[in-house]
Amino acid sequence: MKRVLLFLVICCHILTLAAQKKAPKWMGKEKNAVLTVTTYKKDNTVLHKGLGFFVSESGEALSAYSLFKDAQKANVTDAAGNTYPVTFIIGADELYDVIKVQVSVPKKVSYLPLVSEALPAGTKVYLMPYSTGKNIAFSEGQITEVSRLKDSYSYYKISFPLMTGQSNAPMLTENGEVFGLAQDDASGKNANSYAVSARYANSLALKSSDAFNTVYTSIGIRKAWPASADEALVSLYLMAGTQNAEEYLNTLNDFIARFPNVPEGYLNRASHYAYNRAVLASGPAEESKLLALALEDINTSGKYSKSKGDMWFNKAKLIYGVSADSTLNDKNWTVDAALESLQQAIKEDDQPVYHQLLGDIYFARKNYEDAYANYMITNNSNVASSASYYMAAKARENMPGANLGELIMLLDSAIAKNRPTASAETAEYVLERVELRMKLMQYKEAVDDYDLYYRLMGGRVSDAFFYYREQAKFRLGDLAGALKDIREAIKMSPQDPNYYAEEASIYIRMQTCDQALASIEKALSIAPDFAACYRLKGVCFIRQEKKAEACAAFQKAKELGDPVADKLIQEHCK
Structure with a gap:
C-alpha cells in the first residue's frame, strides 16, 4: 500500500512540474x-x-x-x-x-x-x-x-x-x-x-x-463549391435531380454568389424560375414575377457570354419551351416572341445551332419547307447532331414528292451520329428506318436493322419485336428464322391468337399443314370468331385435298367478314 501511495505522489509531482513549465x-x-x-x-x-x-x-x-x-x-x-x-x-x-x-x-x-x-x-x-x-x-x-x-x-x-x-x-x-x-x-x-x-x-x-x-x-x-467553375457546374447539374424546387433555387442563388461571372448560373436560374413557377409561387401574380425574373436573368447572362447572339438564342429557347403551356397568357412568352429573339440572335451571330431551333419552330407551325431548309443548315455544319438529321427526315417526309431513299439517307446520318454511344434514341431511329425499308421491300436490310435494334436494346425487347421481325424474315424467305421468332413471341405472350395464326402461315408456306392446323386450333380456342384462321384452315384442307372441309371453312370465314374468303370460294367451291 505504501508503495502505491509513493507512486501516486511521484506522479503528481511530475505532473506539477510539467504544468509549471514555461510556455x-x-x-x-x-x-x-x-x-x-x-x-x-x-x-x-x-x-x-x-x-x-x-x-x-x-x-x-x-x-x-x-x-x-x-x-x-x-x-x-x-x-x-x-x-x-x-x-x-x-x-x-x-x-x-x-x-x-x-x-x-x-x-x-x-x-x-x-x-x-x-x-x-x-x-x-x-x-x-x-x-x-x-x-x-x-x-x-x-x-x-x-x-x-x-x-x-x-x-x-x-x-x-x-x-x-x-x-x-x-x-x-x-x-x-x-x-x-x-x-x-x-x-x-x-x-x-x-x-x-x-x-x-x-x-x-x-x-x-x-x-x-x-x-x-x-x-x-x-x-x-469546387474551386473551378467547370467542376462547380457539374455539381450544379448533379444536384438538380436530388433537391426540391425551393432547395435547388437556394443552390442556384449560392452558385451565382460564388461564381457571379459565369453565365450558366443565370441561365439555369432563369429556366428554374420559368419551368417551376407553379411550385415556387403562391399564385398567378407571383408566377408572373418569376417569369419576369427569368427574363432578367437571361439578360444578365448576356453580360458574361462570349457571343452576342448567345443571350438572344438562350432567351428564344426558353421562351419557346415555356410557350407550350396553353394556360399562359403573356405576350413575352409566345412562339412569336421566341421567333423574334431567335431572329435577333441570327442577326447578331449567325450560328448553325440557332437554325436547328428555327427549324423546330417552323416544324411546329407545319411550315415543313422552311423547317427542312434550316435543319439542313445545321446538318451541313460541325454541330450537326442525330436530332437535326432526324428532324430533317421528318420535315422532308411531310413535303410533296418525298423520296423514301432520301429519308433513309437522313436516318442513316442520324443513326451514325449516335452509334458511338448506343441509346434508346438511336434504337427508335433504327425502327423508323425499318419501316421505310419494308415499304421499299428491302427485307434483308430490314432484318439487319431489327438485329441492330435488338443489340442496341441489349436484348430487352417485347413480344411485338419478334412478331414484326418474323414478318420481315417471312417476306425475305427465311422461314426457319421466321418460325423461331414467332415462337419467341408466343412464349412471351401465349394468349395472343395473332401469333398462332402467324405461326400457321409459316407452316403452310413450309408445306406442313398438320402443324399449321394445330396452330390454327390454338388460335381459335382463344378467339373463336377469328375469321382469318378459318381461311387458313380452308387453305390447309385444300392442300390435303379435303374439298368439303375446305369449303365449310371458307364459308365460315366469309360469314365472319374475311375479305378474301369469297374469292377462295369462287376458286375452289364451284
Whole structure:
C-alpha cells in the first residue's frame, strides 16, 4: 500500500512540474485560434462537442469529421467566448477523421500558421489545448515515428499521451506552426498519441464527383463549391435531380454568389424560375414575377457570354419551351416572341445551332419547307447532331414528292451520329428506318436493322419485336428464322391468337399443314370468331385435298367478314 501511495505522489509531482513549465511566447497569442466545436441534430439538440482550430484569418478551421457526421448545423467558440456559426463544409475525409470548414466571422481572427513541409522524427513538439485562462496546460514532447499518410503528407507518432478532451487539439512546432491534429492511441494503451497532417486536412476540397458521396451527404450543413467553375457546374447539374424546387433555387442563388461571372448560373436560374413557377409561387401574380425574373436573368447572362447572339438564342429557347403551356397568357412568352429573339440572335451571330431551333419552330407551325431548309443548315455544319438529321427526315417526309431513299439517307446520318454511344434514341431511329425499308421491300436490310435494334436494346425487347421481325424474315424467305421468332413471341405472350395464326402461315408456306392446323386450333380456342384462321384452315384442307372441309371453312370465314374468303370460294367451291 505504501508503495502505491509513493507512486501516486511521484506522479503528481511530475505532473506539477510539467504544468509549471514555461510556455513558449507565441502560445499566449495563438491560444485564441483554438476552438470548441459544437454540432447539432435536426431538433437542435447537441450531437457532439470537441476541438478544432482556425488556419486562416478569414475563418477556415480544421476539426474531426466524426464531430460533423449526421450534424445539421454547427458553431465554434473561441477562447474569448465568441461563438460563430459554421457556414459550409470545404472538404472532409472520413477515413482519417479530418474535416475543413468555413466559419462565418465578422473580422479577421487569430489563426495557426501551417508548417511548409513534413517534419522528421526527433522534432520537438507541443500540444496546445483549448484554454480560457492565463495558464495553458500544454504538453511537450517529440515526434518518435513518421509514416506516410497520403501523397507528401505524413502521420506522426508523439511521445506523450492525450488527456481527456484533447483530441483534435493542434500539434505545433517550436516556432508555433501547426503540423497536425491530435488523435488518441487507437490501441488503447494510451502510452503515446498521434497526429494526422494538418497540411493534408487543409488541402481537402470538394470535387464535382462528391455530390453523391456519403461522406458529404451524411452532413446536413451546406457544402462548398469546387474551386473551378467547370467542376462547380457539374455539381450544379448533379444536384438538380436530388433537391426540391425551393432547395435547388437556394443552390442556384449560392452558385451565382460564388461564381457571379459565369453565365450558366443565370441561365439555369432563369429556366428554374420559368419551368417551376407553379411550385415556387403562391399564385398567378407571383408566377408572373418569376417569369419576369427569368427574363432578367437571361439578360444578365448576356453580360458574361462570349457571343452576342448567345443571350438572344438562350432567351428564344426558353421562351419557346415555356410557350407550350396553353394556360399562359403573356405576350413575352409566345412562339412569336421566341421567333423574334431567335431572329435577333441570327442577326447578331449567325450560328448553325440557332437554325436547328428555327427549324423546330417552323416544324411546329407545319411550315415543313422552311423547317427542312434550316435543319439542313445545321446538318451541313460541325454541330450537326442525330436530332437535326432526324428532324430533317421528318420535315422532308411531310413535303410533296418525298423520296423514301432520301429519308433513309437522313436516318442513316442520324443513326451514325449516335452509334458511338448506343441509346434508346438511336434504337427508335433504327425502327423508323425499318419501316421505310419494308415499304421499299428491302427485307434483308430490314432484318439487319431489327438485329441492330435488338443489340442496341441489349436484348430487352417485347413480344411485338419478334412478331414484326418474323414478318420481315417471312417476306425475305427465311422461314426457319421466321418460325423461331414467332415462337419467341408466343412464349412471351401465349394468349395472343395473332401469333398462332402467324405461326400457321409459316407452316403452310413450309408445306406442313398438320402443324399449321394445330396452330390454327390454338388460335381459335382463344378467339373463336377469328375469321382469318378459318381461311387458313380452308387453305390447309385444300392442300390435303379435303374439298368439303375446305369449303365449310371458307364459308365460315366469309360469314365472319374475311375479305378474301369469297374469292377462295369462287376458286375452289364451284
